[in-house]
Amino acid sequence: MAAPAFRKLANGWRIQRRVIHALMIRELVTRFGRENIGFLWIMVEPLLFAGLVATVWRFMKGPEEHGVGIIAFIVSGYIPITLFRHGMSRSVSIFISNSSLMYHRQIKILDFIFVRFIIEFLGGAMGYVFIASILIVFNEFPVPANIGLLIAGWMVYAVFTLSICFIVAPLSEISEVMEKFIPVITYIMVPFSGLFTMASWLTPTMREYLLWSPFVNAMEMMREGIWGNKITAYYNVWNPIICSAVAATIGLALCRHVRRTLTVE
Amino acid sequence: MIRCKDINKIYSHGSQRKQVLQNVNFDVLPGERVALLGRNGAGKSTLIKLIGGVELPTSGKIVRDMTHSWPLGFSGxxxxxxxxxxxxxxxxxxxxxxxxxxxxxxxxxxxxxxxxxxxxxxxxxxxxxxxxxxxxxxxxFDCYLIDEIILVGDQNFQKKCHEELFEKRKNRAMILASHSTDAIRLFCNKAVVLNKGIATTYANVDEALDIYSAL
Structure with missing residues (x-):
């Protein structure tokens, strides 16, 4: 009994890997084409965003804030939030824009979300490594004190973002109003994302509230990974993990519901 | 075999509801060439999409024991x-x-x-x-799902389709939605007529075509 079930699972996994691989290539070719730098464009946007904002802040606020380099601080905040913003906006109407692919039964709707998210994730990660390496050479970015913690923080941030994408994608299908709210929501959440502040710079009450946000917890992890004991970080790794599990459960249920009523031209 | 069991499909948009298919039951056995007949909007394309797994039925089940193509139509x-x-x-x-x-x-x-x-x-x-x-x-594939498209091509294309599908792959099953009575008489050995959401199966294609013409 167990053996055929396992074989079925293994076979399903093999098919999904193939499908995701094919969809990735298709998405990269349709989005970036084969001209000039091709798929390397995926890291240009996060790079430009982080680089330009950091430069502006450098001229507005001087080289340091609370003892950390302002350029490095802004870069470390902007790359993750770009992942979140892009992940959200690319999940809107994702089923409609891929509907012609649903003619092939081995392609599941979750594959669309995975593929777009993986592309944003890789773009963000590559952009991060690229800009940090350059800044390290110019002594504007510290060599990460604890690279494992930095990567762990980035991973939980990404997992939470993905679980939010699982909710946004089906919701945008159910209600078109959703699309209008996304830019506002992503803007409103900037203060709750830990982008411009560290928890230790705040009053204890404020800090307590802010640490409910999974983004802040993940961001604090990443920053401790970068600056080590030069800063004080507050986080609980279980916050983003539990929030992700809850959001993903809701999201997967919504996806299942939407798939049943999805109309394909 | 492909088996449709009690298929219902309802589309709703706001407060509007439309039942396109109502308790549709039929089988496609290996090698069978099933014609889908019905007027525009009778649900032929919807049924083909459900069989192809592009959309899911509101209720009912589709059991697929053979491989099938994706619905070959004008879009998708x-x-x-x-x-x-x-x-x-x-x-x-x-x-x-x-x-x-x-x-x-x-x-x-x-x-x-x-x-x-x-x-x-x-x-x-x-x-x-x-x-x-x-x-x-x-x-x-073991079964080809064809939504009209075979008949849009020129002479040369039709000849090739004929060769590849009806001669070299004679033993394959097929579901063909079409309005061309000549093609259906020529290729199919079973017919399903869709009218007002209800599907009736005919073993005799000529009989089905007569009923379809009278709709």
Missing amino acids: GFQGSLTGYDNARFIARIYDHDYKSVRAFVEEFTELGRQLKMPVKTYSSGMRARLAFALSLAIE
Whole structure:
């Protein structure tokens, strides 16, 4: 009994890997084409965003804030939030824009979300490594004190973002109003994302509230990974993990519901 | 075999509800060539999409014991902004086929030549039909789901389809939605007439065609 079930699972996994691989290539070719730098464009946007904002802040606020380099601080905040913003906006109407692919039964709707998210994730990660390496050479970015913690923080941030994408994608299908709210929501959440502040710079009450946000917890992890004991970080790794599990459960249920009523031209 | 069990399909938009299919039951056995008949809007394309798994029935079940093509119709299955070759490569990948052999077959069957390097959105419906057909023949399925498209091509295309589908692949099953009575009389050995959401199966194609003409 167990053996055929396992074989079925293994076979399903093999098919999904193939499908995701094919969809990735298709998405990269349709989005970036084969001209000039091709798929390397995926890291240009996060790079430009982080680089330009950091430069502006450098001229507005001087080289340091609370003892950390302002350029490095802004870069470390902007790359993750770009992942979140892009992940959200690319999940809107994702089923409609891929509907012609649903003619092939081995392609599941979750594959669309995975593929777009993986592309944003890789773009963000590559952009991060690229800009940090350059800044390290110019002594504007510290060599990460604890690279494992930095990567762990980035991973939980990404997992939470993905679980939010699982909710946004089906919701945008159910209600078109959703699309209008996304830019506002992503803007409103900037203060709750830990982008411009560290928890230790705040009053204890404020800090307590802010640490409910999974983004802040993940961001604090990443920053401790970068600056080590030069800063004080507050986080609980279980916050983003539990929030992700809850959001993903809701999201997967919504996806299942939407798939049943999805109309394909 | 492909078996449809008590299929219901209801589309709703706001407060509007439309029941397109009502308790549809029928089987497609290996080698059977089933004609789907019905007036415009009777639910032929919807039924083909449900069988192909593109959309899911509101209730009921579809059991599939043989492989089937994706619904071959005027839309769907392709990415318009990609070239013919890119689409072929994509399909070869997701169906786990060797791209080289798929490409060779597509080039030979479609006779589209350099057009295959152009985005599919620039193709005419006849050219799309050629490409869709070539790909589904290159992959090889037990059952072909055809939504009208076979009849849009020119003489040369029809001759090729005839050769590939009705001679070389005689033993395959097929579901063909069409309004062309001649084609159905020629190719099909079973018919399903859809009227007001209700499907009736006829073993005798001529009888089904008479009923369809009277609708």
